[in-house]
Amino acid sequence: MGDEKKKDTLTEEQMTEQESAAPEAEDSTEAADSEAEKADEQAEEKSEEKSGEKAQELTEEEKLREELSQQKDKYLRLMAEYDNFRKRSAKERLELMDTAKGDAISEILPVLDNFERALEAQTQDEAYKSGVEMIFKQFSDALAKLGVEVIDPTGQEFDPNVANAVNQIEDDKLGENIVAQTFQKGYKVGGKVMRYAMVVVANP
DSSP states (O other): OHHHHHHHHHHHHHHHHHHHHHHHHHHHHHHHHHHHHHHHHHHHHHHHHHHHHHHHHHHHHHHHHHHHHHHHHHHHHHHHHHHHHHHHHHHHHHHHHHHHHHHHHHHHHHHHHHHHHHHHSOOSOHHHHHHHHHHHHHHHHHHHHTTEEEEOOTTSBOOTTTEEEEEEEOOTTSOTTEEEEEEEOEEEETTEEEEOEEEEEEOO
């Protein structure tokens, strides 16, 4: 009987030890699970931080690219505007030069007309006539260097863009609408007519 009671006592003690050990094991498991969860959370936080940093870097790069693109567009527009301004200024300068040249030439054309009348005048003084011819040639050469072109449409078809018809005649020797005579020569500079020729038109 004593031995059986002893066995029962041992069994109860063992059960008590097992029961007390069970919560400790559960606590250890819970602690391990908690540590694992914390580790996962830390890893996830680090991953999110890295993703955020990478996204921020990409955003900064995109901003720089956009700013570079804007500056490039601004530079190209500025260059195009400058090129247009340069071409426009060059064209205006040439037009201004032609206008100033044309105004100056228009003032001296009557002098040229008088030289031509002097050449047509009859004279017995050959030296005088030779001198007038020489001066007239020098004058004409100087005007030619300035780009002055003479308009003398005699024998050509009448063109109202370069000549004014001051008279009309019938002439069987000439064709239809042909300039029979030029009363006064015309002049143009750079394609612009400074003075229209005064002509007689045959068979208009």
